[in-house]
Amino acid sequence: MENKLLSLARSVGFTNAEIIDGENIVCDRIFREQCAANACGVYGKCWMCPPEIGEIDELIETVRSYPKGLLYQTVSELEDSFDFEGMIEAGKNHGNKSRELNRLLKEEGFENFLHLSKGGCGVCSPCAKATGEPCRFPEEALSSLEGYGINVSATVKSTSMKYINGANTVTYFGIVLFRED
Numbered sequence: 001m002e003n004k005l006l007s008l009a010r011s012v013g014f015t016n017a018e019i020i021d022g023e024n025i026v027c028d029r030i031f032r033e034q035c036a037a038n039a040c041g042v043y044g045k046c047w048m049c050p051p052e053i054g055e056i057d058e059l060i061e062t063v064r065s066y067p068k069g070l071l072y073q074t075v076s077e078l079e080d081s082f083d084f085e086g087m088i089e090a091g092k093n094h095g096n097k098s099r100e101l102n103r104l105l106k107e108e109g110f111e112n113f114l115h116l117s118k119g120g121c122g123v124c125s126p127c128a129k130a131t132g133e134p135c136r137f138p139e140e141a142l143s144s145l146e147g148y149g150i151n152v153s154a155t156v157k158s159t160s161m162k163y164i165n166g167a168n169t170v171t172y173f174g175i176v177l178f179r180e181d
């Protein structure tokens with residue numbers, strides 16, 4: 001199963017992917033406070049973001065209920081450190097790859113997994129939450145690692161991946177939490 005997951009991640013084109021033990025996934029409820037500070041402007045405006053996704057303690061408990069995860073990253077080049085358009089484009093590309101991986105996981109018959117990607121669902125703009133409608137594409141929608149309280153920079157330390165990958169790059173992460181049953 002682990003080799004299959006790694007192979008799927010490679011086929012989608014992520015820069016790196018590794019299997020990580022659940023006990024090495026670092027969670028911290030402070031990430032809910034950071035979401036609530038609303039620096040991204042999406043807090044309360046997306047069905048896949050806090051507070052709609054649930055209480056942070058329950059979400060962390062859910063994360064901890066999975067014994068393993070496929071942690072993956074996309075490292076993208078930027079023109080310079082002020083290349084905000086490049087950062088947004090890189091984020092969209094990463095989100096598209098995450099959704100492609102999600103489709104493949106379902107096609108391959110994987111069940112009992114929780115897939116989290118970069119912040120903000122990003123499938124629709126604006127999210128249907130803005131008008132109080134139900135999610136338009138529940139099969140495509142993904143929540144974020146941080147929304148579930150995962151401290152990515154601390155978690156990545158137990159892997160060979162780096163959280164920051166040098167000047168003029170931007171890095172996005174995702175994780176497929178799974179159990180082999």
Ligand code: SF4
Pocket residue numbers: 046047048121122123124125126127128129134135136137138140141142
């Ligand atoms: S798929 Fe669209 S409607 Fe559903 S959570 Fe994502 S952005 Fe919102």
